[in-house]
Amino acid sequence: MDAPVNGRPPQGTTTAELAFQYAQLWCPAVLVAAFIVSVGAHSFATSRTEDELIASSVKGPGGKPLPVTKKKREQELHLQSGSITKRVFQWATATIVITFLVNGTAIALHALQARENSVYLWWCGEERVVYIAGSTFLYIFVLFTLFDWRQSPDITHLIVFTLGLGGETTILLSFALSIAESQHRKHGMKKQSAGPVSAHTWDVVDLSIGAVRLCILALLVCLYAVRAAKGQLQGRRLLDEDAHRSDVDETTPLLNDTGNANEEAAFYRPQKLPHRSWFEYCRGYSIFFPYLWPSDSLQLQGVVLLSFVLVIFQRIVNIMVPAQIGAVTDLLGDNERIPNTVCAQLGLLIFYEFLQGPSGLLGSLQAILWIPVSQHTYQALTTAAFEHVHSLSLDFHLGKRTGEVLSALNKGASINQFLEQVTFQVVPMLVDLAVAIVYFYIQFGAMYALFVSVITFYYLYLTIRMAATAADQRRDMVNADREEEAVKNDSIISYETVKYFNAEKFEFTRYRNAIIAFQLAEASVVWGISHMNMCQLTVFICGILIAMMTCAFEVTRGTRSVGDFVLLFAYLVQLQGPLNFFGTFYRTVQQAMISGERLLELFKIQPSVMDRLGVKPLPEHDGHIQWTGVSFSYDNRRTALENVSFECAPGTTTAFVGESGGGKSTVLRLMFRYYNCQQGSIKIGGWDVKDVTIDSVRRLIGVVPQDTVLFNETLMYNLKYANSAVTDEDVFEACRAAAIHDRILSFPDGYLTKVGERGLCLSGGEKQRVAIARAILKKPKIIMLDEATSALDGETEQKIQSRLISGNFGQGHTVLIIAHRLSTIIHADQIIVLHAGAVVEKGTHEELLALQGRYASMWDKHCRDEHA
The missing domain is CATH 1.20.1560.10 (ABC transporter type 1, transmembrane domain)
Structure with a gap:
């Protein structure tokens, strides 16, 4: 036979019963949808940026915590004030789950009683099953989140409890109206309920359980509102105190500060990245x-x-x-x-x-x-x-x-x-x-x-x-x-x-x-x-x-x-x-x-040296170099160059000498714009290098580094790497100038010889001469040699130096040389002596010897070493 509704044979569905059925059917679905949407919206609103994620897991210099932001402070207040309230929410939500379980148990007992008394096959209706089972699983999941989420209860729980309160109110009212209409029909038809326990008693049980659930949800909504208002007042008070302390700190003299007040805080990147939500990942x-x-x-x-x-x-x-x-x-x-x-x-x-x-x-x-x-x-x-x-x-x-x-x-x-x-x-x-x-x-x-x-x-x-x-x-x-x-x-x-x-x-x-x-x-x-x-x-x-x-x-x-x-x-x-x-x-x-x-x-990671917006390439120039008051440091705690000034006329040769760590290689790095100077100016052809593109500066400079690295390719590939437009004859001429041409021809494969990983198949002197030939093929206006001949014997070094400085390849080129072997740079137009990052002497070889200063002392030591 047709299933009755709540123990009553159907005599036609009233408006209240229809509302009761639809409310039961859609209440769990609405709550689930609201929960999913609110979780997504809340996660997106509270997701942190990459910088905030890193800052949340690191400390400042000396292990000091980072400054507390307003958002961070509010989160801390949320956690500090919510332990007792969180327990109340957990127990209350667990009670809501229990009420649904009791509801289901009552329905099962009702069905068993109706079956034992052989009144009729009682069935509460599919909507009732969906409502009780769906709500039970939903509130169990909400209970999980109250234990699992660190900052709970939050706005997501408030939305669920508020909508649940509205849904339970609708269900309870429509249920009461349907019972009243049903009792009115029964009274008019003068029919009595069968069995030792009337259907009206089970309706009262359902109404009582629903009323208890409604009261708990109302209590949770009110408790959240009180907690939010109290937390907001406490937060404002503590934030005002933080602001007051901050103002006091800002006006306090830094006489006892052991560090540099102008130095930017060097925060360290964490070794383990912090937890991320999906929104933070995206x-x-x-x-x-x-x-x-x-x-x-x-x-x-x-x-x-x-x-x-x-x-x-x-x-x-x-x-x-x-x-x-x-x-x-x-x-x-x-x-x-x-x-x-x-x-x-x-x-x-x-x-x-x-x-x-x-x-x-x-x-x-x-x-x-x-x-x-x-x-x-x-x-x-x-x-x-x-x-x-x-x-x-x-x-x-x-x-x-x-x-x-x-x-x-x-x-x-x-x-x-x-x-x-x-x-x-x-x-x-x-x-x-x-x-x-x-x-x-x-x-x-x-x-x-x-x-x-x-x-x-x-x-x-x-x-x-x-x-x-x-x-x-x-x-x-x-x-x-x-x-x-x-x-x-x-x-x-x-x-x-x-x-x-x-x-x-x-x-x-x-x-x-x-x-x-x-x-x-x-x-x-x-x-x-x-x-x-x-x-x-x-x-x-x-x-x-x-x-x-x-x-x-x-x-x-x-x-x-x-x-x-x-x-x-x-x-x-x-x-x-x-x-x-x-x-x-x-x-x-x-x-x-x-x-x-x-x-x-x-x-x-962003490059520390970048082109300014709107800068143009370096125009054609004659190779004139001018340094004015240049200061630079790799680390704020130690100065690499201090107030360095010099000038290199076009087509001249300038040599830099001094002890290791004196700043010679730093000069070449600043010239090549690996770094920007922090004070002063560096000009090439009358143009400040910061006002032109990095690529145009580097394109007109040829460098022979102290440690030459070659690709694991043929010699011809490595030589033409500097300028793919050169001909084989140009390569041969450059190799003759670098005193390596005859040596290459002695190899079984000649210019097609593979040099091995990083050029390890060649000797140190051979790699340096290949690097010199490669720099010549670039056809630069400025040539920089950083200990470029340190692995060569004295005779070969003199030969290369004379060709670079006074030969055809040196004419019209401004040459900068770093050398420890002073005999190779005595013909330089200008010798600059660097000590602790500063220029201490400057002049020609003869002028510096006449000064009887640091260069003269270095020359005497060099002569004694050569004599020995």
Whole structure:
């Protein structure tokens, strides 16, 4: 017989009963939607920037805490004042859960009593089941968040409790009105309730439980309002006190300050990055988004659009497959079935199966179409990272670990993988789950939609929560992997040093320890994944068991067909794939984002020397150099150059001498604009180097460094690297000027000889002469030689110096030379003696000897060494 409502046989649905049913049906759905939206909005509003994340986990110099900002102070007040209130919210929410459990128990007892008395088969209604079961699971989850979230209760809980209060009020009022109308009907029809306990008694029990729940929700809303008002008043008072103390500190004289008042605080970057929410990840990773979208190609944009269309078709096919399985099952169970119809329906099922899945026709076509887009994003991102590293200033490259930088550059594939997984796996999977809930509501009713919703919601929460807990473990594994790569790269690059000190066993042990550290971190991650998989399977199996038992019961009663049972089973099994994939994808996406953190850090490092806005290239000039009062320091605690002034006329040679660490190499670095001077000016051809582009300054300067590094290519490749437009004859002439031409011809392969890693196949003197020839081929206006002939014998050095200074290659060029061997620079037009970063003497060789100062002392020592 038809199921009565709340124990009463249906005599027609009244307005109050209709309102009661709809309120029960939509109350849990509205609360869930409000909770999800409010969590997202609150997370976005409270997400921190990269700088705030770093500042929250580091301390200032001397281990002192950073200054407390207003936002930070309010968060601290929130935590300090909420411990007792948080307990009240936890206990009150637990009581709400208990009221729903009691509600369910009362309904079960009512049904058992009605069955024992054989009055009629009592059924509370599908809406009542959805309301009680859905609300129970929702408030259990809210209770979890009150324990789990550090800053709880927050605005999200207030929204849920406020909407819950409104929903419970509506349900309670409509329930009371429906009872009153029902009693009025019963009185008019003069019928009495059967059984030892009247239906009216159970209605009173339901009303009482609902009233208790309503009072608790009202109490929580009022308590939150009082707590917020009290916290705001206390916050204002303490913030005013902080501001007052701040004003006092600002007016206090800094007589007792041991540091430099003008020195900028040197805050240190944390070794372990702080926890991030998804919004914080997206905000930080937004720097990559311009490289991921093919904005310069309409064809690729069309491919992206077509790929999204295919993804939509895949979602439709995912619904059609289980629906077609159910239709075929019902058709096979029909005794009057037509064979042609069966074959047609089976063929349609096979066609849908052919289209479905990542390996199906639609998935394969989408994967093929996405190849050029994926290659474009990878190329754009990795090229940008490579260009960014080259754009960084010398201070970065002097302090970098090459292995770590290379490891960071390799993470471009992780960002690309993150894009593909989110676009074509995670988002479609979430769409599949949402569509499944709607489909089950339409096809099977609200109760089955509730089953799928609970399975999905708790499965996703469990996955996200457990994966977030394992984020530190995964980050440790990524860091250990990066350290292993760094150790391996550094050791191989320093191959000669390892051999010089017989340190093979030490390097083997160091690398083995790095591998062990990685494997320990990896084992921890694998254990966490296995634990997560078991919990996920438990949640899914419990949910599918309840859904299938309910459907099987309805099949035995004849209210559903066998095809419906098969459809339900097939769709739930199909949902297991996306849910399992979500666990996998969440972990891989999380790993990709953690791996990309290193590349993100690299992108956030900015060069310390950059072109000013609007500067133009250095015009054609004659090579005139003028330094005026130049001061510079690498570190504020120590001065490298102080008030250095000199002038180099076009076509002249200037030599810099002095003890090691006196500032000679710093002069060349400032000339080449590796750094900018902090005081004074450096002019080339009458133009301040800060007022022209860096590239134009460097293009007109040829440098022969103290340590020459060559590419692992042929000699001709390395020589033409300076100027690809030169001819072979130009290369030969430059090599003759550098006294290396005959030596190269003596090699078996001549100019096609491979020089090996960093040029290690050549001797030190040969590398220096190749570097000199390469500088000549650049055809610069200014030539800078930094101990460029230190590895040569005296005769070869004199020959090269004479050709560079007085030969054809030296004419019209301004030459700057750093040399410890004073005999090689006695013909220089100007010799500048540097001591402790300052110019102490300046003049020609004869003039400086006549001064009988520091240069004369250095010359006497040089003569004694030569005589010895």
